[in-house]
Amino acid sequence: MPIDLSSEAQRKRANDYWGGLAGKVERFLSRTKIIDGECWEWLGAYSGNGPYGVCRDLSGKSTSAHRVAFQLFKGNLLEGSQIMHSCDNPRCVNPAHLSQGTAQDNADDKVSKGRQSKSNTLPDQRGEGNLNSKTCVDTVLEIRKLYAEGVSQKEIASMTGVQRANVWAIVHRKSWRHI
Ligand SMILES: [Zn+2]
Secondary structure (H helix, E strand, O other), X not given: OOXXXXXXXXXXXXXXXXXXXHHHHHHHHOOEEEEOOOEEEEOOOEOOOOOOEEEEOOOOOXXXXXXXXXXXXXXXXXXXXXXXXXXXXXXXOOHHHEEEEOHHHHHHHHHHOOOOOOOOOXXXXXXXXXXXXXXXXXXXXXXXXXXXXXXXXXXXXXXXXXXXXXXXXXXXXXXXXXX
16 A cells, blocks of 8 residues: 655654554544445545545545545555445445546446446456456455454445455455465
8 A cells, every 4th residue: 555654744643643553444434324224424524615525544645535435445546546436425435335447437437327236246256357356355355354353244244345255255265265
């Protein structure tokens, strides 16, 4: 993850804000509320003139809350990428509803809304050759990490948007055995 460590002040600010990096996920989740059993509505600050929540990212920079959600739960943000909502709810920070794309993807997505699937399963068990495989690998690693930390498979499923059967297969190394 490209955390900018060049500025000590910036690093300290992020650390203070998140209460130490170890607590960042809990800190983030405490600022969300589950709406209709699906979307996680952001309860923190909102940008002055936009519909999106704002939050500090892992480098301490203020950015949109859903970008931070993606970074926390799903992995690297690519340069110049946009984080898109499958639910069309700009207040939502549920990582299961977020996907990463280019600015062009985002424009296409707005045009084709209605055809897009809401599901966010890992596309295949190997991930090789898949455009999202970097994201998938990060998700798999995160799932195993959470499970090792004692988070239940049910909670992991709702945090990551990965189906419970897949979570089970991942933590028991029935799938994604190569990583
Ligand atoms: Zn949503």
